Amino acid sequence: MKDKVRIVDCARGGVIDEEALYEAIRTGKVAGAALDVFETEPLTDRELFELPQVIGSPHVGASSHEATARIGDEVADILITINRDGCN
Secondary structure (H helix, E strand, O other): OOOOEEEEEOOOOOOOOHHHHHHHHHHOOEEEEEEOOOOOOOOOOOHHHHOOOEEEOOOOOOOOHHHHHHHHHHHHHHHHHHHHOOOO
């Protein structure tokens, strides 16, 4: 894949190898990630989320329309801030 991609996983936990993602972000291959599903739930290993390039949210597959919209707005605001401030 190209360098500096951004990964979004809101499908199923385990689709993304979280250890490999951590290394790819740490080395700069991946610019950032947004996840709402995890290999192991409830989430116990927070190493990935110590990286400022990673956004995590609770999985909202069965939540209300209002909750889903609110979380979407919050994630969009974070991404806009990251891009505006020039963070990778």
